Amino acid sequence: MAPYTNIPLSPAELSYLHTSLAQDPPIRPDGRSPTQFRPLVAETDILPSANGSARICFADGTEAVVGVKAEVERTGRKGGLVRGKEDGEVEGEERGEDGWLDVSIEIPGTRDDDALPVFLAAMLTEALLADGELKGRLVIGRVWHWRLFVDILLLSQPLSYPLPLLSLTTHLALLSTRLPALISQKDEDPLFNDDWEASTHLFPRQPTTNEPETKPPITLLVMTVGTNILFDPSSDEIAVADAIVAISATEDSKDGGLKMVALRTVDPPSRLTSAGVPTQANTTAGGGLSAEETLKLREKDAGATVWRPPRGGVSRTVLGRMIKKVVEKGGVGEEVLEGLRGVKS
Amino acid sequence: MSGPNIALPGQILGASSSNELGSGTHLHNDQLCASISGPILTSKPSNSSKTSKAPKLSISRTTGNLLPEVGTTILGKITRTNPRQANISILALGPTGEHVCRDPFPAIIRQQDIRATEIDKVKVAESFRVGDVVRAVVISLGDERSYYLSTAKNELGVVMAVSEWGNQMVPVSWREFMDESTGAREARKVAKPV
Amino acid sequence: MAMLADRRRMNAPPGGTSPPVFASLPEAKLTKPIRTRNPDEHRKIFLRTGVVPSASGSAYYEISPSNTPRQTLVPSSSSLKITCTVHGPRPLPRNAAFSSNLLLTTHVKFAPFATRQRRGYVRDSSERDLGVHLETALRGVVIGDRWPKSGCEVVITVLEGEEDGWWADAEEGGKAGSWGMMNVLAGCITVASAAIADAGVDCVDLVSGGVAALTAERNGEGVLDPCPSEHDIKAACVVGYLQSRDEVTEMWMKGDAGSGSEALIDNAVKAAVLTRTVLAEAVKEATEMKIGKTSEAAVETTNTGKGKTKDIQMTG
Numbered sequence: 001m002a003p004y005t006n007i008p009l010s011p012a013e014l015s016y017l018h019t020s021l022a023q024d025p026p027i028r029p030d031g032r033s034p035t036q037f038r039p040l041v042a043e044t045d046i047l048p049s050a051n052g053s054a055r056i057c058f059a060d061g062t063e064a065v066v067g068v069k070a071e072v073e074r075t076g077r078k079g080g081l082v083r084g085k086e087d088g089e090v091e092g093e094e095r096g097e098d099g100w101l102d103v104s105i106e107i108p109g110t111r112d113d114d115a116l117p118v119f120l121a122a123m124l125t126e127a128l129l130a131d132g133e134l135k136g137r138l139v140i141g142r143v144w145h146w147r148l149f150v151d152i153l154l155l156s157q158p159l160s161y162p163l164p165l166l167s168l169t170t171h172l173a174l175l176s177t178r179l180p181a182l183i184s185q186k187d188e189d190p191l192f193n194d195d196w197e198a199s200t201h202l203f204p205r206q207p208t209t210n211e212p213e214t215k216p217p218i219t220l221l222v223m224t225v226g227t228n229i230l231f232d233p234s235s236d237e238i239a240v241a242d243a244i245v246a247i248s249a250t251e252d253s254k255d256g257g258l259k260m261v262a263l264r265t266v267d268p269p270s271r272l273t274s275a276g277v278p279t280q281a282n283t284t285a286g287g288g289l290s291a292e293e294t295l296k297l298r299e300k301d302a303g304a305t306v307w308r309p310p311r312g313g314v315s316r317t318v319l320g321r322m323i324k325k326v327v328e329k330g331g332v333g334e335e336v337l338e339g340l341r342g343v344k345s
Numbered sequence: 346m347s348g349p350n351i352a353l354p355g356q357i358l359g360a361s362s363s364n365e366l367g368s369g370t371h372l373h374n375d376q377l378c379a380s381i382s383g384p385i386l387t388s389k390p391s392n393s394s395k396t397s398k399a400p401k402l403s404i405s406r407t408t409g410n411l412l413p414e415v416g417t418t419i420l421g422k423i424t425r426t427n428p429r430q431a432n433i434s435i436l437a438l439g440p441t442g443e444h445v446c447r448d449p450f451p452a453i454i455r456q457q458d459i460r461a462t463e464i465d466k467v468k469v470a471e472s473f474r475v476g477d478v479v480r481a482v483v484i485s486l487g488d489e490r491s492y493y494l495s496t497a498k499n500e501l502g503v504v505m506a507v508s509e510w511g512n513q514m515v516p517v518s519w520r521e522f523m524d525e526s527t528g529a530r531e532a533r534k535v536a537k538p539v
Numbered sequence: 540m541a542m543l544a545d546r547r548r549m550n551a552p553p554g555g556t557s558p559p560v561f562a563s564l565p566e567a568k569l570t571k572p573i574r575t576r577n578p579d580e581h582r583k584i585f586l587r588t589g590v591v592p593s594a595s596g597s598a599y600y601e602i603s604p605s606n607t608p609r610q611t612l613v614p615s616s617s618s619l620k621i622t623c624t625v626h627g628p629r630p631l632p633r634n635a636a637f638s639s640n641l642l643l644t645t646h647v648k649f650a651p652f653a654t655r656q657r658r659g660y661v662r663d664s665s666e667r668d669l670g671v672h673l674e675t676a677l678r679g680v681v682i683g684d685r686w687p688k689s690g691c692e693v694v695i696t697v698l699e700g701e702e703d704g705w706w707a708d709a710e711e712g713g714k715a716g717s718w719g720m721m722n723v724l725a726g727c728i729t730v731a732s733a734a735i736a737d738a739g740v741d742c743v744d745l746v747s748g749g750v751a752a753l754t755a756e757r758n759g760e761g762v763l764d765p766c767p768s769e770h771d772i773k774a775a776c777v778v779g780y781l782q783s784r785d786e787v788t789e790m791w792m793k794g795d796a797g798s799g800s801e802a803l804i805d806n807a808v809k810a811a812v813l814t815r816t817v818l819a820e821a822v823k824e825a826t827e828m829k830i831g832k833t834s835e836a837a838v839e840t841t842n843t844g845k846g847k848t849k850d851i852q853m854t855g
Contacts, residue, residue, distance in 0.1 A: 098717065115667055115670065115671045115674075118664045118667040118668055118671070119667075119668060119671045121664070122664065122665070122668040126793045127793075130793055130794055130795060131795050245790070252797070259795065259796075259797055259798075260792075260796065260800055261793065261794070261795060262792060262793040262794075263776075263790060263791070263792040263793075263800075264672075264790070264791050264792075265675050265787070265788070265789050265790045265791070266675065267671070267674055267675040267678055271640070271678050271679065271683065272638070272640055272642075272678075272683070273640075274638075274639035274640065274684075275639065275684050295685070298684070308684070309640065309683065309684060310679075311679065311682060311743050312679055312680070312743050312744070312781060312784050312786045312788065313679045313779070313781055313784075313786035313787045313788035313789070314786060314787055314788075315785060315786050315787070316785070316787060316804060316805075316808065319787060319790065319804065320801055320804070323800060323801075
């Protein structure tokens with residue numbers, strides 16, 4: 001992440017925001033409840049030349065387009081040890097490889113080797129690969145496999161941390177992704193049916209209801225202020241976060257509930273905000289304290305009267321509560337998935 | 346080894362109510378904690394301060410001070426001058442340069458901070474020349490680039506200077522250095538030798 | 540993510556080489572290495588600070604390799620060797636904006652010879668990703684507002700990286716999950732914390748890294764400090780843990796932990812507590828050494844160098 005946060009808020013504003021978000025119940029600047037998401041517009045299957053695509057537009061004007069392209073690639077050897085037969089054939093079921101999924105993110109205003117796109121791409125990739133089912137579906141035969149490119153395009157500079165936007169768009173795009181049907185035999189050079197109707201969904205659907213049997217994971221951004229847990233934080237709210245966590249959850253095929261597949265802490269930009277100056281230490285108001293006394297004042301104040309960037313990390317119990325809020329029955333994760341179900345192409 | 350009591354970062358030193366906060370420590374949940382590793386120093390409360398009776402706990406920094414702060418006396422070298430200010434590189438911290446900085450810190454001495462009296466008549470060119478070694482005190486962290494320094498005290502100012510002929514000079518008055526081999530005198534804001 | 544080409548070097552055409560494939564001889568029985576430690580036992584760690592005199596702070600971290608005699612060309616399990624240097628606090632570059640806090644930047648790089656498959660000189664996405672993780676772990680620890688207008692650079696070189704699985708499994712699509720990265724990250728956190736303490740930067744606590752995993756063997760039992768070649772890992776978790784505050788500055792969990800996620804986190808914290816004993820000991824010895832050096836120097840008025848610490852080894 002960029003070392004300089006472009007937070008246009010003064011220490012006084014930060015302190016005000018932090019205090020109101022730490023209330024019970026928290027008062028968010030836009031009046032949402034802690035678990036409420038910002039409204040969004042979504043559509044899928046919008047790009048004719050992609051295997052699957054989606055677009056999501058947030059109310060603040062940020063918009064993401066995701067295109068999923070599948071291409072055929074020859075399975076290369078990975079080195080290692082050949083056991084059993086001489087000709088190198090390996091017994092058993094074919095497993096996919098992590099490298100077959102390629103997520104790349106384009107954010108205006110950042111270079112593609114900046115930390116932010118790399119971090120976001122890694123986070124989305126590991127969530128998608130966590131259960132190993134997706135990459136298994138990319139196997140065509142022993143010699144050939146699909147290589148899946150998920151290209152995420154943010155159309156404008158993100159106003160808040162773009163992770164939820166990207167994750168939800170990717171989720172929808174992957175749900176709509178279809179792979180052409182194979183005509184040739186498994187290990188021959190692959191030939192495909194060009195009939196779009198005959199193609200199969202990457203995430204298989206039930207023939208009767210056309211509902212997907214499994215779904216790609218979603219990644220939600222959760223932040224804490226004090227003991228409060230807030231979902232889908234806006235950029236102002238992130239500026240005063242004590243801790244930010246990105247949690248990826250997917251449907252558990254066993255009991256229909258949700259399970260967590262990945263979790264990462266995100267560096268809150270609040271750590272780089274500048275602290276306020278206590279009144280007694282204000283030199284223009286006739287203070288004139290030494291550096292040591294000022295330090296002592298700031299330390300004693302500890303963010304009570306003026307803003308001070310948060311220190312330390314997040315406690316385990318709060319982390320546990322955050323995970324629970326996402327994956328529990330009737331929790332936020334299910335609510336989001338339910339909302340996304342309504343999106344039609 | 347001389348240090349029987351070594352604190353590590355995060356180590357709790359005592360309740361904040363019964364101990365006064367010193368350097369190298371911080372507060373967490375009403376507890377005074379160490380923030381660097383080093384020996385714990387306890388100093389008795391001075392009689393003059395009536396506000397606090399508690400002993401002050403601080404941790405001495407084994408690496409020495411790392412950054413100039415407001416009030417730090419520094420040694421530096423003048424890098425360029427113009428009529429309004431003199432640019433200087435901070436090379437060492439402390440009145441006699443106890444801690445040598447790994448990287449020079451850029452700083453400036455503004456015209457009005459050169460001496461304490463008649464500050465409107467000061468001329469930078471008659472106070473500093475490029476290459477002079479100056480003792481000064483930090484008065485502000487300054488802007489994004491430079492610290493602001495002041496030499497407005499008797500013991501602050503040029504401590505070492507080289508004449509136009511390249512010879513080492515000695516201070517002869519509060520405003521002049523002399524080249525001993527040629528006898529030429531040059532104007533400087535001279536630091537009182539200590 | 541395609542590896543970026545290094546513009547300063549002559550690059551070979553991409554994809555021209557592949558690692559060798561070995562055929563096992565019938566008489567050489569190769570078996571996957573088995574964990575001989577207890578599930579809650581950490582491998583031995585070596586940690587020493589003050590190894591690079593020209594840096595403000597530095598540390599070296601090593602997980603000792605297993606002593607089993609080597610039968611094959613490729614060692615059966617990997618170990619971890621990491622060096623870390625801290626430069627700073629030092630003034631920001633000329634064009635930088637004013638910052639009232641310490642700007643901490645991290646730079647993680649694998650040496651080209653660190654892993655079985657050669658790494659390029661340009662940082663690839665996984666190395667950048669590790670850098671971001673490390674930055675998150677350290678930013679929460681450093682008291683940034685005490686160091687206005689300054690930057691601090693944490694440079695980590697991984698001399699030997701943990702592998703992602705048993706090398707012989709690679710052909711069967713086994714190198715999945717990049718689990719080795721998690722061990723590398725935990726090592727990076729610990730070594731960086733030692734180096735920062737060595738540099739004398741104010742921190743709220745020492746941060747130590749710990750890894751725990753849920754494995755497919757032995758009924759999905761949780762293990763501390765998993766060596767990826769010894770296990771079939773289902774889910775793993777790294778934490779950067781502040782023991783005296785009982786807080787976590789960095790957590791990275793992935794895989795299908797199901798309902799065991801909480802236990803996994805607790806196990807990772809346990810591993811971090813174990814590493815912390817080594818970390819605290821190393822920092823303490825280094826400090827004692829420095830105090831000794833400075834008092835000597837005061838007598839002899841000689842220049843003080845960085846103190847060499849004794850070797851610290853931990854068992855259990």
